[in-house]
Amino acid sequence: MYLGIDLGTSAVKTVLVDDAQRVIASESRALTIASAQPGHSEQDPAQWIDATFATLDALKASHAGAMAAVAGIGLSGQMHGATLLDASLRPLRPCILWNDGRAAAECRVLEQRWPALRAITGNKAMPGFTAPKLLWIATHEPDIFAATKLVLLPKAYLRLVLSGEAVEDVSDASGSLWLGAARRDWSDAALEATGLTREHMPRLVEGCAPAARLRSELARRWGMTGQPVIAGGAGDNPAGAVGIGAIRPGTAFVSLGTSGALLAPTGTIEANPDRAVHTFCHAIPGMWIQAGAILSAASCLAWAARLFGVTEAELLAPLGSRPQAPSPVSFLPYLAGERTPHDDPAVRGMLDGLSHGTDRTAIVQAVLEGVAFALADCRDALADAGIAIAEADAIGGGSRSPFWLSVLANVLNVPVHRFAGGETGAAFGAARLGRLAVTGEAIAAVCTRPQRIETFEPDAGLVNAYAKRLPAWRELYRPRH
Numbered sequence: 218m219y220l221g222i223d224l225g226t227s228a229v230k231t232v233l234v235d236d237a238q239r240v241i242a243s244e245s246r247a248l249t250i251a252s253a254q255p256g257h258s259e260q261d262p263a264q265w266i267d268a269t270f271a272t273l274d275a276l277k278a279s280h281a282g283a284m285a286a287v288a289g290i291g292l293s294g295q296m297h298g299a300t301l302l303d304a305s306l307r308p309l310r311p312c313i314l315w316n317d318g319r320a321a322a323e324c325r326v327l328e329q330r331w332p333a334l335r336a337i338t339g340n341k342a343m344p345g346f347t348a349p350k351l352l353w354i355a356t357h358e359p360d361i362f363a364a365t366k367l368v369l370l371p372k373a374y375l376r377l378v379l380s381g382e383a384v385e386d387v388s389d390a391s392g393s394l395w396l397g398a399a400r401r402d403w404s405d406a407a408l409e410a411t412g413l414t415r416e417h418m419p420r421l422v423e424g425c426a427p428a429a430r431l432r433s434e435l436a437r438r439w440g441m442t443g444q445p446v447i448a449g450g451a452g453d454n455p456a457g458a459v460g461i462g463a464i465r466p467g468t469a470f471v472s473l474g475t476s477g478a479l480l481a482p483t484g485t486i487e488a489n490p491d492r493a494v495h496t497f498c499h500a501i502p503g504m505w506i507q508a509g510a511i512l513s514a515a516s517c518l519a520w521a522a523r524l525f526g527v528t529e530a531e532l533l534a535p536l537g538s539r540p541q542a543p544s545p546v547s548f549l550p551y552l553a554g555e556r557t558p559h560d561d562p563a564v565r566g567m568l569d570g571l572s573h574g575t576d577r578t579a580i581v582q583a584v585l586e587g588v589a590f591a592l593a594d595c596r597d598a599l600a601d602a603g604i605a606i607a608e609a610d611a612i613g614g615g616s617r618s619p620f621w622l623s624v625l626a627n628v629l630n631v632p633v634h635r636f637a638g639g640e641t642g643a644a645f646g647a648a649r650l651g652r653l654a655v656t657g658e659a660i661a662a663v664c665t666r667p668q669r670i671e672t673f674e675p676d677a678g679l680v681n682a683y684a685k686r687l688p689a690w691r692e693l694y695r696p697r698h
Contacts, residue, residue, distance in 0.1 A: 218286040219655075220445070221648030222272070223453065224265055224294040224372050226250065226314065226475045227516075231272035233283055234648040238663075242280045243644070244272035251311065256318040256562060258553070259311035262300055265371060266378050277439045285440050290379075290431060291448045291651030293456035293643040294372025296392040299350040302367040302374075306383075309361050312371060313350045315392075316476065316512050316553045318562030320349035327352060327394070331410040338391070338407065339398040339488035339496025339505075344554075344562045345512070348394035351411045368417050376447055380429035383419040386449035387498040388456075388506075390421060398486055398496050398505065422449040424459070424500030425653035425660060448654035451500035453643045454478055454508060457612045460646030461636060462666035464501045469606045471625065471633065473615025477514025477588060479595040481507050481604045489602035493557040494595075500650060501660055507604055509557035509595020513566070515615040517550045517584050525577055532581045539623040540679060543686050544579045546570045548587030549693055555591070558598045563697040585621045586683075589628040590690045596629055608632045610669075612642035619671070627679040628687070634669040 223230045226248065233242040246268035251259045277284045297315035302308060313319075324342035327349055328334055335341055342349055347370065355362040369377065370393065373385045390396045390403070395411075395418065397404040403418055422428050430444040451459065454472055458480065463470050469481045483505050488496045495508040513520075522529045547569040554562035566587075568580065596606055608631050611622055616635055626633040636642070649663050656663075 218283050218288065219648045219651045220287055220290045221644040221646065221651060222269060222290065222292050222375070223456065223644035223647060224269070224292070224375055225453065226295045229265065229268040229272055230644045231269070231276065232644045232648055233276055233280060234645065235283070240645060241283060242276055244275045246271045250314065258314040258317040260314060261311050262308045262374050265375055269375060273439050281440050285442050287441050287445050288443070289446045289448060289651035289655035291647030291649065291654070292372045292376055292450035293453050293647035294370065294375070294389060294450070296370065296389055296452040297345050297347050298371045299347050299354070300369045300371060300374045301354065301361060301365045302369065303364050304366045306367065306377065309364055310358070315345045317350070318344045318554045320344040320353040321562050323349040323352035323356070327410055331406055333406065334394065335490040337397050337404055338394050339486050339490065340394060341490040341493055341560060342394060343493065343556060343560050345556065346392060346394045348407065348411050351413065355412055362412070365417065367419070368413065369419060372450060373419050376429060379431055379435060380447055381432060382429035384428040384449065385419040385421055386424040386428070386451055386500065387421055388424055388500045389452040391496070391498040392452055396498070398498060401498050423502050424449045424451040424455065425502070425650050427654045446651070446654050448650040450647055450650055452497065454480055455497060455500040455506055456646035456650070457642040458482060458506065458646065459500050459649050459664050460642035461610050461612060462664050463610065464499070464504065464660065464664045469608065470610040470612060471592060472613045473514050473611060473621070474613035475514065475516045477511040477592060479509045479592050479599065479606065479609070481599060481606065483507055483604070487602045487604055489598060492598040492601055493560040494598050494602055507599060507602060509592070509598050511550065511588070511591045511595065512554055512556055513550045513552040514588050515613060517552060517588055518615070520552060521581055521584050533618055533620060535578045536582060536620045538619045540582065540620065540627070543682050544582040544586055546575055546579050546583035547690050547693060548583040550584070550587040550591050557595045559694065559696070561696055564694065565697070567693065569693055585624050586628070587690070589624045590687055592625065593628050593687060606631055608634065610634045610636065619673070622673045626673040626675050628683045630675050630680050632675070633673045635671045635673070636667045637670050
């Protein structure tokens with residue numbers, strides 16, 4: 218038996234997977250975000266621990282026999298968050314999250330201090346990454362910076378609590394701007410540019426490698442007969458790739474979680490930082506992921522549900538299974554700023570084309586289309602790096618909506634495939650990494666592609682209609698900085 222724990226932004230999801238790679242149980246607990254002022258986004262790390270322990274307690278109560286047999290644990294996590302610990306390994310402040318935009322000025326400082334940043338990391342300095350956040354802390358909270366002895370990404374903090382070991386995997390670490398992407402190791406020059414050293418960083422491992430063992434007292438709490446191995450794990454998108462078997466070039470996928478991304482595994486680094494394409498190490502040794510990332514995806518639908526005071530399911534029901542034509546309304550999904558291709562933390566969303574005749578359904582369709590158009594921007598940025606997307610698999614909570622996937626297929630003009638359980642892809646991928654850390658099996662034998670349950674093919678008429686709308690949609694963007 219293996220556990221996959223996905224520390225997301227809106228929830229912790231935990232799956233229990235057997236030796237036949239069947240998910241036999243899952244649990245989820247919600248998380249909340251604090252925003253003291255516009256552009257800020259933080260979480261209390263204690264939330265992560267309480268939510269994770271609650272999922273594991275529930276699995277122990279419902280599946281005690283299976284939990285007893287757990288041999289390996291994999292962790293997946295929201296990327297880029299800055300969790301600052303003191304000499305006693307206690308958090309000094311709430312974690313600054315990936316969608317926090319306060320460090321825009323520090324990004325410019327960082328690139329000036331270290332001109333080789335883009336060449337070494339494969340990325341442009343953007344406020345969501347971890348390193349600029351530390352420069353912001355050094356300027357605005359100098360006492361906190363001085364007291365910081367260890368900087369961890371969210372899932373590495375969870376691993377520290379579970380095992381007592383400070384360890385990070387290279388996929389998550391490559392979203393910090395402190396990792397040399399080609400060497401898959403910390404860059405001393407990057408650390409120096411932010412006033413840090415390797416002593417402030419956790420030990421690095423590959424995602425499928427053993428990283429630690431579960432504390433004995435926690436193993437007893439959850440009724441486990443031994444102390445399971447905890448794998449290196451992965452950032453949420455690389456873990457999602459492992460979960461759907463996207464472990465080689467030519468296996469692109471789209472993630473519709475709180476944020477969104479269009480991602481392509483590659484055997485070499487094919488960076489395009491000038492268009493805000495992200496370069497991450499894959500959770501698989503010797504592989505990388507190139508990604509176009511948008512800061513708001515399924516969270517846009519959640520915003521619309523709050524606005525109208527109904528559930529997301531109630532918003533989607535009137536749309537049916539596929540669009541008949543584009544909505545007359547246009548939506549920019551920049552509710553928290555944007556990354557690819559704009560790198561603009563100050564930009565905000567908008568609705569355009571409203572009239573007295575506009576109804577809720579038109580607005581909801583526009584929200585889904587706006588996210589799809591933003592992913593088309595990601596597609597084009599990847600194409601500029603020589604990466605052509607011929608088809609895409611869909612993961613994340615948004616992948617439950619047939620209408621949304623149909624919109625995506627027509628906007629991107631590629632077939633989009635859906636899997637059973639695609640919304641738990643990152644947790645399932647983490648469980649696979651946990652298994653590999655225990656068994657040492659061939660990666661390809663474990664990271665197989667699950668069965669696709671539905672394919673959404675582009676319709677020529679809709680492809681043309683959306684292609685005509687895309688230039689006008691792009692014209693709506695206006696930089697605010």
